[in-house]
Amino acid sequence: MDIGFSPEEMRFRDECRDWLQSNVPLEKRPIDAADAIGFDKAWQRRLFDAGWAGINWPTAYGGRGLSIVQQVIWLEEYAKAHAPWIGANFVGVNHGGPTLILNASEAQKSYHLTRILQGEAIWCQGFSEPGAGSDLASIKTRGRIEGDELVVNGSKIWTSFAHVADWQELVLRTEEGSQRHAGLSWAICDMHAPGITIRPIRKMSGQTEFAEVFYDDVRIPLSNVVGGLGNGWKVAMSTLSFERGTGFIAEQVRAGQEIAELIATARANGMIRDDGIADQLAQMRAEVAALRAMTYRNISEVVRTGQPGPEASVIRLFTAELGQRLERMAVLLMGEDMIDFAYGDDNAVQDYLRGFASTIAGGTAQIQRDIIGERLLGLPKSR
Amino acid sequence: MDLTLNDEQEALRTATADWCRDNMALEDARWRAPGLWAELEAMGWTGMTAPGMDLDHATEAVVFCELGRSIAPIGLLSTAAANRWFADGFAGKVALALPADEPGDMRVLDPGGSAAVLMWQADKLCLFVTPDDAPHAPTIDLSTDQCRRSWTVSVQSDNTAAPLHLQLLAAAYAVGCADAARDMAADYAKLRQQFDRPIGWFQALKHICSDMAVRAAVARSQLYYAACALDAGHADAAFHISAAKRLADQAALDNGRANIQVHGGIGMTDEAAPHLCLKRAHLLQFIAPADAALLLKDPV
Numbered sequence: 001m002d003i004g005f006s007p008e009e010m011r012f013r014d015e016c017r018d019w020l021q022s023n024v025p026l027e028k029r030p031i032d033a034a035d036a037i038g039f040d041k042a043w044q045r046r047l048f049d050a051g052w053a054g055i056n057w058p059t060a061y062g063g064r065g066l067s068i069v070q071q072v073i074w075l076e077e078y079a080k081a082h083a084p085w086i087g088a089n090f091v092g093v094n095h096g097g098p099t100l101i102l103n104a105s106e107a108q109k110s111y112h113l114t115r116i117l118q119g120e121a122i123w124c125q126g127f128s129e130p131g132a133g134s135d136l137a138s139i140k141t142r143g144r145i146e147g148d149e150l151v152v153n154g155s156k157i158w159t160s161f162a163h164v165a166d167w168q169e170l171v172l173r174t175e176e177g178s179q180r181h182a183g184l185s186w187a188i189c190d191m192h193a194p195g196i197t198i199r200p201i202r203k204m205s206g207q208t209e210f211a212e213v214f215y216d217d218v219r220i221p222l223s224n225v226v227g228g229l230g231n232g233w234k235v236a237m238s239t240l241s242f243e244r245g246t247g248f249i250a251e252q253v254r255a256g257q258e259i260a261e262l263i264a265t266a267r268a269n270g271m272i273r274d275d276g277i278a279d280q281l282a283q284m285r286a287e288v289a290a291l292r293a294m295t296y297r298n299i300s301e302v303v304r305t306g307q308p309g310p311e312a313s314v315i316r317l318f319t320a321e322l323g324q325r326l327e328r329m330a331v332l333l334m335g336e337d338m339i340d341f342a343y344g345d346d347n348a349v350q351d352y353l354r355g356f357a358s359t360i361a362g363g364t365a366q367i368q369r370d371i372i373g374e375r376l377l378g379l380p381k382s383r
Numbered sequence: 384m385d386l387t388l389n390d391e392q393e394a395l396r397t398a399t400a401d402w403c404r405d406n407m408a409l410e411d412a413r414w415r416a417p418g419l420w421a422e423l424e425a426m427g428w429t430g431m432t433a434p435g436m437d438l439d440h441a442t443e444a445v446v447f448c449e450l451g452r453s454i455a456p457i458g459l460l461s462t463a464a465a466n467r468w469f470a471d472g473f474a475g476k477v478a479l480a481l482p483a484d485e486p487g488d489m490r491v492l493d494p495g496g497s498a499a500v501l502m503w504q505a506d507k508l509c510l511f512v513t514p515d516d517a518p519h520a521p522t523i524d525l526s527t528d529q530c531r532r533s534w535t536v537s538v539q540s541d542n543t544a545a546p547l548h549l550q551l552l553a554a555a556y557a558v559g560c561a562d563a564a565r566d567m568a569a570d571y572a573k574l575r576q577q578f579d580r581p582i583g584w585f586q587a588l589k590h591i592c593s594d595m596a597v598r599a600a601v602a603r604s605q606l607y608y609a610a611c612a613l614d615a616g617h618a619d620a621a622f623h624i625s626a627a628k629r630l631a632d633q634a635a636l637d638n639g640r641a642n643i644q645v646h647g648g649i650g651m652t653d654e655a656a657p658h659l660c661l662k663r664a665h666l667l668q669f670i671a672p673a674d675a676a677l678l679l680k681d682p683v
Contacts, residue, residue: 001386001441003611009384069384263679272679282678286626290601293608297386304387314600369593370586376596377569379583 003296005073012066013073019050020081029084031346033209037122037164040087044119053093053117057101061113072249072299079253088161092116092123096169099186099239103227108188112167124165126156126172126189126213127236134367135383137180137233141172141215143187145222145229150174150187152195152218158361162198162211165191170220171232184232188224195219205353206343248319252291255319258326259288265333280329287322294318310376317368320358327355386607392442399446402426403453409563412454412526412659420456420476420496428459429476430466432548440548444555444610448603451559454663457527458493460556460670461501464549468540469510477501478515481669486535492666494519494530501549502534503671508545509537524666525659547613547624550671554609554624557631557667558602564638564660565595568645575647582645591641598634605630622677629673635664 005013025043030036047053048062056071057063064070086093097116100109115121132138141154152172159168168189175183189196195218200208227235263281266272272281294315301309330348331338338349359365373379388396406422407415423429428450430436431443443463450459461479475498482504483489491500494515502509517530569592572583582588609623617623639661643650650657 001388001392001439001607001611002615003384003386003608003617004615005384260682278679279675282675283629285678286605286629286673287601289608289623289626290605290630293386294601294604296384297604297607300385300387303385311600314597318597318601366586366590369590372593372596373583373589377565377583377592379569379572379589379592380581382584382586382589 005069009069009073012070013077016052016074016077017081019052020077020083023050024081024083028346029087031350032207032344033088033161033164036087039084040089041119041122043084044086044089044093044117048118053119054097054113057097057113057117061101061109062117063113068299068302072295075249076253079250079257082257085250088122088164089116089119091125091161091165091169092121092167095125095239096123096167099169099235100226102238103186103235105226107223108226112188121167122161122165123167123169124159124161124191126159126168126170128158129155130157130212134364136236137184139171139173139184141170142176143172143174143185143220144176145174148222150185150220150222150225152189152215152220154215156213156215158201158210159213160210162191162213163200167191168213171236174225174229174232178230181233183230184236185229186226186232186235187220188226189218189220190224193218193220203354204356205350207354248316249295251323252288252295252319255288255291255322255326258330259285262326262329262333265330269333269335271333271335277329277332280325284322284325284329287318287325291315291318291322313368313371313375316363317365317372320365320368323358324355327352386604386611388445392445395442396445396449399428399449400452403449403455407453407455409453409659410656412663415456415526420458423456423459424476429462431463433466439610439614440551441607441610441614444551444606447552447555448559448562448606451556452563454524454526454560454563454659455556456493457524457666457670458495458497460549460552461493461503463552464503464508464545465499465501465510467548468508468542468545469538473499475499477510479503479670480509480511480534483534487533488531489534491517491530491532492522492670493527495528500532500534502537503546503549505546505674506541506543508540508549509534510539511537522666523662525662527666543621544613544616546671547621550624550628550673551606551610551613553667553670554602554606554628554631557628557635557664558599558606560660560663560667561595561599561602561631561634561638564635564642564657564664565592565599567657567660568592568595568638568642571646588645591645595638595641598630598637602627602631602634619682622680622682625673625677628671629675629678632664632668632673635660635667639664 054063055066055074056068059065143150143152168191170187170189174185195216197214199212202208272278298308298312331352374381431438458476462477465473465477477499478494478497479492480489480500480502497515500511517532519528519530522529572588573581575582605627609627612620612623642657646657649655
């Protein structure tokens with residue numbers, strides 16, 4: 001075991017740092033999706049042109065083909081340099097793209113992957129439905145096969161960036177009368193196709209980042225199905241292990257900055273003299289360190305065996321809940337100023353309100369605990 | 384960067400786990416056979432990182448997690464540290480003293496058959512060569528006796544890594560203790576039936592077990608990182624070891640409590656094993672405790 005990096009990795013870290021230092025935009029990313037889209041696209045393009053997009057993606061599709069450790073180094077330096085959240089490109093870069101790399105045909109990969117890295121194509125996710133939340137396998141949106149097309153009817157919900165997206169990773173039922181995990185397919189849906197209606201949903205923080213999406217006889221070519229008809233569940237799950245493993249490194253590095261800022265704030269306003277607050281800060285500082293250690297452990301597992309270890313699901317849950325504790329502390333340290341509020345603010349209160357998503361989106365904390373209990377400890381399945 | 388076990392470490396871990404299962408079962412921690420210490424010494428665990436042994440603290444931490452999982456004698460911690468940091472090493476057992484002001488009384492843990500006593504202090508280790516001649520009394524941890532004796536003069540190791548080493552080993556014991564409680568709870572939740580199904584089927588119980596797994600994984604990760612920081616001589620090793628000790632102690636205590644709850648009625652009996660983990664956890668929190676002030680300091 002060792003926590004050092006090789007000379008080559010250190011050189012790579014220097015390169016990352018140098019580039020970020022002179023290229024991170026000085027203006028803040030606008031917080032509302034409609035305003036942010038131009039910013040997000042321009043920033044992603046700049047990353048791509050300089051060779052910083054898709055560091056561990058295959059070179060054939062616009063990536064750099066470097067190691068996962070180098071990807072981690074980049075993400076660490078990215079967060080340290082306070083580079084902006086990738087925003088609207090999040091789904092394509094962190095989820096849709098990796099799913100395509102693992103499951104898509106040559107034609108699908110060569111059309112989509114480079115566009116994702118260039119920030120030219122914005123992706124959104126279409127998994128959850130009003131009646132299929134934690135019970136994702138109860139998906140009802142259906143695609144009837146007509147000639148070489150799927151004709152889609154139904155609705156999806158909690159779709160971030162739906163109104164600015166070009167493409168959607170859509171999981172739908174393509175086999176009539178099929179139940180649960182069987183008969184689902186994972187398709188690439190053109191968000192500009194006729195028959196799609198988007199109804200934005202306003203979050204309690206005031207943002208309208210996500211939406212409900214309705215499909216009324218929307219036609220999708222069968223050639224847009226990824227991984228074969230009826231294999232949708234398998235395709236969808238292939239990326240979830242990625243998400244649990246390495247998808248949240250930037251957040252984890254940011255947690256390290258946040259705890260340092262919180263301690264500095266508590267010192268400045270004197271609240272650190274409260275033993276309860278000091279103890280919570282000490283606890284979170286230890287936990288942030290452990291989160292990095294756990295991430296490194298998981299990354300080295302990936303390097304060693306090609307896949308994240310069984311404890312990757314622990315990282316996901318721990319990251320989310322630690323993030324919320326940090327957000328709660330930031331609000332506590334504001335004292336009574338926290339009641340000053342306006343939709344559109346960009347402050348700790350907004351972070352706190354937005355942060356409720358992290359134990360709900362992509363599998364609730366309760367679902368994560370089911371997974372840990374069943375897969376890591378071998379307890380009987382509740383469902 | 385690599386925080387996974389290499390083949391050699393994995394083999395050592397498995398061998399330690401097997402030996403502990405056959406010779407030092409957790410369930411027997413109420414009372415340990417008099418010959419156990421000699422066997423532990425023969426296995427080499429009292430001087431793994433002694434000068435000339437060429438083993439790193441990371442490997443030692445892996446092994447001490449397994450020993451801690453079996454509620455191994457507290458004297459192993461002090462003996463291993465004494466053999467590493469004091470010139471001639473020790474043929475015999477070294478008991479562990481909790482920090483105390485000088486001059487005065489010190490509380491000595493696991494004194495049975497010891498030839499010397501090692502006191503942990505935040506900035507140094509102090510060694511007293513003294514026979515085991517004071518009367519013993521029990522502690523909350525049934526496997527560990529104690530005695531009190533006065534102290535004044537001692538040999539000291541001012542090497543800053545010395546107290547960190549003992550703190551790291553104590554953290555490893557706590558990680559093992561947290562693992563033991565987690566596994567005991569999960570095993571019981573698969574076996575015990577109520578409402579015609581294993582109780583681990585119910586989310587209310589399953590999630591208690593999942594949280595035990597989270598705490599154990601978090602603590603073990605930080606332990607490995609901290610061990611590597613100590614091996615590499617990093618300036619922030621003290622911070623990382625303190626973080627590891629704090630998280631490991633918490634995991635051991637919280638998992639110890641949760642394990643009793645998962646076991647229900649049998650869990651609060653003296654006959655069943657769960658209380659052994661909880662009681663060990665309570666003792667460990669006083670051994671080389673984490674420094675909260677250090678965790679709030681600016682990074683070095």
